[in-house]
Amino acid sequence: MGPDEAAELMRNLLREALILGAPVLLAACVTSFLISLFQTLTSLQDQTISTVPRLLVVVALLMAALPWFLGRLMTYTIGLFSDFHRFLGLG
Numbered sequence: 451m452g453p454d455e456a457a458e459l460m461r462n463l464l465r466e467a468l469i470l471g472a473p474v475l476l477a478a479c480v481t482s483f484l485i486s487l488f489q490t491l492t493s494l495q496d497q498t499i500s501t502v503p504r505l506l507v508v509v510a511l512l513m514a515a516l517p518w519f520l521g522r523l524m525t526y527t528i529g530l531f532s533d534f535h536r537f538l539g540l541g
Contacts, residue, residue: 451537459537466526470519474508481507 451459481504489495512519 455537462526466522470522473515474511477511478504478508 482500485500485503489499
């Protein structure tokens with residue numbers, strides 16, 4: 451495997467990781483912003499109020515989007531394994 455193929459492999463891996471991680475991170479950020487806004491407006495400064503809803507939103511999103519996540523991961527893995535001979539230098 452040459453440097454170009456390694457770079458392409460890493461680029462595809464990072465793109466898939468970004469696509470899979472972006473919805474969860476975006477949901478956590480939006481939830482954190484809304485909770486911080488609520489805490490600022492009501493002067494409630496309890497750590498539990500900021501942590502528990504964020505965890506619940508992330509878990510709910512992961513459970514709802516699990517089929518999509520698994521489909522993307524399976525498609526990427528099957529594509530990687532079907533093209534595996536190219537990375538080994540056998541073909």
